[in-house]
Amino acid sequence: MRVLVAEDDRSVAAALVSVLTRAGHVCTSVARGSDVLLLHKEADVVLLDLGLDDADGLDVLRQLRKVSGVPVMIITARSDERSTVRGLTLGADDYLVKPVRLHELLARLGAVTRRYGAPSEIDDIDVGRIRIDVPAHRVLDSDVEISLTPTEFDLLVSLARRVGRAVGRQQILDEVWGDAYAAKSRSFDVHMAQLRQKLPALRITTIRGFGYRLESST
Structure with a gap:
């Protein structure tokens, strides 16, 4: 799976890329919201931090949802209810608060992406x-x-x-x-x-x- 990791903290980004790569995913890491909007078409899922170098992640998500339905998982240090509700109502598929348990991240990443392509026997x-x-x-x-x-x-x-x-x-x-x-x-x-x-x-x-x-x- 192609994962676009949008994270301005280099150590956090490196840890996420390392875990995802070991799990068999292909990762691209960026620190700017403008790069998310530029590269999202090349990704199967976006992991989005809310504190990026050039923009607030919620503003990036709002712009992204105008042009794309790519799955988005927010990974952020913001644990307040207002940020959580705004992120989900703007179109995020999941919202994780740092520090993230890596096994849970992989499980929830799989659950989010399955929802976009799983066949159904119901009509x-x-x-x-x-x-x-x-x-x-x-x-x-x-x-x-x-x-x-x-x-x-x-x-x-x-x-x-x-x-x-x-x-x-x-x-x-x-x-x-x-x-x-x-x-x-x-x-x-x-x-x-x-x-x-x-x-x-x-x-x-x-x-x-x-x-x-x-x-x-x-």
């Missing part, structure tokens, strides 16, 4: 006026296409496959993010909030202490 799912075309990764609300990120789409499919049934939070985490995904991460809640905002016709009920249920009618 269409209809929930009220919402139609989910699983093979094409498309969602229609009364024939109007709704743009979802791959993570949001897989979260929706996980619930839609069990319309009317309670689905545990941990089960969704395992299906969408993989076993290594940290259950306490804010990523899940941000993506769920985005899904609800983009598809207000769907009623997703929170079951306290357990998980969620996608209701069969609106």
Whole structure:
């Protein structure tokens, strides 16, 4: 896999490149946001620090999402909720706070990239006026296409496959993010909030202490 590592700290960048290379990936390391925008077409995934030499990583992500759907994992020292929420709502697929456990990084890297190309045996799912075309990764609300990120789409499919049934939070985490995904991460809640905002016709009920249920009618 071709990985673009955007990190201004040379020691951190070298450590990431070393681990990824040993895992069989081909890495390009840059320290400037302008280089991310220049080289993203040559990458299968981008690891993005928020403190780059020439720009804030969130601004780079915002510009990148105007032109590309390449998977982006934010790796940063910023652990505040505002940065996490902004990063995920701007289109990041995952958000990791330094110091990063390298085995978890590799597992989550694999989970993110699988969401972009994994085939599915499910065809269409209809929930009220919402139609989910699983093979094409498309969602229609009364024939109007709704743009979802791959993570949001897989979260929706996980619930839609069990319309009317309670689905545990941990089960969704395992299906969408993989076993290594940290259950306490804010990523899940941000993506769920985005899904609800983009598809207000769907009623997703929170079951306290357990998980969620996608209701069969609106």
